[in-house]
Amino acid sequence: MQSLKTLTILFRALKSVEQQIREDIRRYGLNTTEFGVLEVLYHKGPLTIQEVKEKVLIAASSMSYVIDTLVKKAYVKRVKHSYDKRSYVLELTPEGQSKMDGIYPMHVASMRKRLDVLGNDEAVLQKLLKQLGTYQKKDL
Amino acid sequence: MQSLKTLTILFRALKSVEQQIREDIRRYGLNTTEFGVLEVLYHKGPLTIQEVKEKVLIAASSMSYVIDTLVKKAYVKRVKHSYDKRSYVLELTPEGQSKMDGIYPMHVASMRKRLDVLGNDEAVLQKLLKQLGTYQKKDL
DNA sequence: TGATTATATTTCGAATTCGAAATATAATCA
């Protein structure tokens, strides 16, 4: 292949999924980035801001902003890192925890409906997207 | 499957690709949305604002903004639709055309490098992403 | 046909995102 059709399709798929998530999650007073951060902490437990940033792939300055928002909403708190004084560890507050406990099952249900159209190919899609995502751009 | 791992991977893949595109295209003074709009017109020829919006999947209000930007840069112009007075047809100016002529080959080369890691599975990825993207959310 | 509903686009204000520069601390290396 030589065209970039694949990228076009990738963009459209994501935008479409993102729109569903946005609408899905809006009534809980969260946007997709906020939800993304909460989701990481929900699944991985407390993590450094830097580590969260590597998971959600947004600019450092955007991280600061999202975290401030989540702190204001009392879903998350910054805890000084034990030995690296540059860092903060992010963790869910009890409110954040129970917020996610309340939201997450519905979110999974709604999203699974869409993902289920893939059937057994879901694992294949995962594999291919991982290949795409982990490409090292050393040779650009 | 029951988790949303697939979505996580989808997001990461896209963000990573998007970052490459952003850096790739930055030196040409364009951002990803602007480039997306130009790309659609470059490939499909003149289209209604509405039609472009359906391709790039951004909010109508964002469309107005991007178009204004592209008009200021003289890459694109709004032409009154022949019979539907609500609509405008968007088309590349000669400047827009030659800009894309200049940029596009490099962009393809850079992106193909990444896509080529997929090998023959690229067609499979397209198929699966299309399935994901075209899901009708009638039953949400 | 005239009233009502739908569609295409823009305007508005607020929220979000970015990149560059600033700040603070950690790691490296001469």
Place this chain on the structure above:
DNA sequence: TGATTATATTTCGAATTCGAAATATAATCA
């Protein structure tokens, strides 16, 4: 060890994005 370079985070200003409301025109239907 002290100077230099690297890393984690925030601040800043500008750019981008959104959704709701406004505007204009088209389509529908009583």
